[in-house]
Amino acid sequence: MCSSQGSPASTQTSKNHKTGGSASRKQEYDLCVKESEDVKARRLSRRSDLSPASSLGLDTLTILPSITEYDLEADSKGALLSELRSDLDDQLAPYGFETSLDLLHWLASSVQQSPLARALFMQASDTAWKIRLERVEDGAYSLDADEKIICLDQGILSANAIGRAGHLRSTILGAFIKALREAVQDGALPKAESTFRPEDVLMAERVRAADADLVLVQSAWELRAAGQSELWRHVLSGEDGDLALVFACAIEKNPASQYNGQALSHSFTQWFEDNLRVDGAEHRALEILDTYLSQTDNAEDLGTQRLSAEQVEQISTLPGQICYLEGRGAEILNGPAFSGLSDPINQAHLFQIVYDSKVTRKGGVPFRDQSLARKLFPEQ
Numbered sequence: 137m138c139s140s141q142g143s144p145a146s147t148q149t150s151k152n153h154k155t156g157g158s159a160s161r162k163q164e165y166d167l168c169v170k171e172s173e174d175v176k177a178r179r180l181s182r183r184s185d186l187s188p189a190s191s192l193g194l195d196t197l198t199i200l201p202s203i204t205e206y207d208l209e210a211d212s213k214g215a216l217l218s219e220l221r222s223d224l225d226d227q228l229a230p231y232g233f234e235t236s237l238d239l240l241h242w243l244a245s246s247v248q249q250s251p252l253a254r255a256l257f258m259q260a261s262d263t264a265w266k267i268r269l270e271r272v273e274d275g276a277y278s279l280d281a282d283e284k285i286i287c288l289d290q291g292i293l294s295a296n297a298i299g300r301a302g303h304l305r306s307t308i309l310g311a312f313i314k315a316l317r318e319a320v321q322d323g324a325l326p327k328a329e330s331t332f333r334p335e336d337v338l339m340a341e342r343v344r345a346a347d348a349d350l351v352l353v354q355s356a357w358e359l360r361a362a363g364q365s366e367l368w369r370h371v372l373s374g375e376d377g378d379l380a381l382v383f384a385c386a387i388e389k390n391p392a393s394q395y396n397g398q399a400l401s402h403s404f405t406q407w408f409e410d411n412l413r414v415d416g417a418e419h420r421a422l423e424i425l426d427t428y429l430s431q432t433d434n435a436e437d438l439g440t441q442r443l444s445a446e447q448v449e450q451i452s453t454l455p456g457q458i459c460y461l462e463g464r465g466a467e468i469l470n471g472p473a474f475s476g477l478s479d480p481i482n483q484a485h486l487f488q489i490v491y492d493s494k495v496t497r498k499g500g501v502p503f504r505d506q507s508l509a510r511k512l513f514p515e516q
Contacts, residue, residue, distance in 0.1 A: 214268030214285045218261040220244035233299035236269045236290070242299075243267075243312045250358035252351065255455035256316040260286075265319050267312075269295075276311035281322050286315045306370035313355045314348040320455075321347075325447060328421075329428040329439060334489050336443035339469065341421035342414060342476055343451050343461075346407040350400050351454075353379050357387075357394070375413075382406045397452075397460025404452070404461065408474055415479040422485045429492055438493045445469055 215237065224245040233239045247253035265284045272278050272289035279286055288311055290298070298304040321344070328337045353371060357380075360368035372380045386399035393399040408414060429438070445465025452461035461468065468474045477483055495502045496509045503509035 214266035214287075215240060216261075217244065217257065217265050217267055220267075222248050222257075233295040236295050239269065239295040239298060239308070240267060243309060246309055246359075246364070247313060247316070247355070249362040249364055250313075250355040252358060252454065253313050253316065253355040256313070256320050256351070259455065260316050260319045263319075267315075276307065277315040279315060279318055279322070284319075286312075286319055288312060288315065302366055303370065306367050309367055310352050310356070310370065313352050317348050317351040318344070321451065324450060329425055330437060331439040332441050332443050333439060334425055334486060334493065336441070337425060337439070338418050338421045338476065338486070339443055339474075340447075340451070341424075342408075342417045342474070343448055343468065345413070345417035345420070346404055347452055349376050349379060349407060349413070350383075350403050350460075352376070353383050353403060354394070354400060356380070357383065375410075378410070379403045379406055395458075397454070397458050397462070400452075400460040401464065405473070408476075411478050414476045415482060418476055418479070418482045419485075422482060422489065425489050426485075429489065443469065 220243075221241045222244045224241055233242065244257065247257050263284070265286060267286040267288065269290040270287050271291060272287055276289045277287060288308055290308075293304065298308060325331075325340070328340050332340060353376065356368040356371045359365070368380070371377065383399050383403045386393045386402045390398065393402075425438075432438075445468075448465040448468050449459050449461045449463075453459045477486065496506045498509040498513035501509075501512075503512075
């Protein structure tokens, strides 16, 4: 009859086997922990911010001139675009930001890989535009047209923190490209609030906002073709991913559409499919009108002209005289798909502005009848 218990020798062998297996697993665990700590230490180390020269196939490492002693945050006037370096090595630059100026040098260098963004950068540089980083309350950037200053939103983050995060780098690079487009367009049309009717001011702002987003899409596509795909992935996964998809599909069907503006034209139509984009552009236009009315007592100062089809097409003219909305100006002005004002709050806001624009103030008193105001206050 067989016994159910094993022999002492076999029992001892089994114990030794288990002990050896536990020791082996512990060694593997300790090794994994050590490797994890090494990786974390390398990521947190400031030395790891720059790639080793040997990995880049360089015999010697070129040390960039020191630009870390000056922080642009202390300079409210900003830095001239024409004085920023645009020849930094894109393999070395992204992770070595010490000051705001380091980050601005990287932005200027990055846009050189896109023909469209490079042309906008050169045009803005030729007209003495400046740039600075600050905390922008509303939006990713703002423009001071009088001082010719582009303000990019840095939030509460340091330049070094922005450099370490791909998402943050792409966000600020995209804002820079859109700001360049608006800076170049500044002055292309007369001042909208003092020239056009309130409803036409909204239309002009819708077209301008769509144009800025489309310029970013094409610039990101061009950077992707140059081997810099980080910004394209950022746009594709963001709020304007539908614009990027339409743009890419148009180029896939007709590669020439990238160069003749047809791909951008398709994406322009897609831009108006998102009510949030349209409502946001209209809200900005209404705020501009509100500010303008608060600064003037004369309702006649508000614009009365109609926005023409030629002016709509002019907004879409790219460097090189490529107008991607050529022939579509009348369609955009009259088509219901581009009319906007789907938000009831924006509608009420516009009606209030139109009402206020018909009020004449004389001596601090509002009048609906201009002739009566002139009779009571003839000296004014």
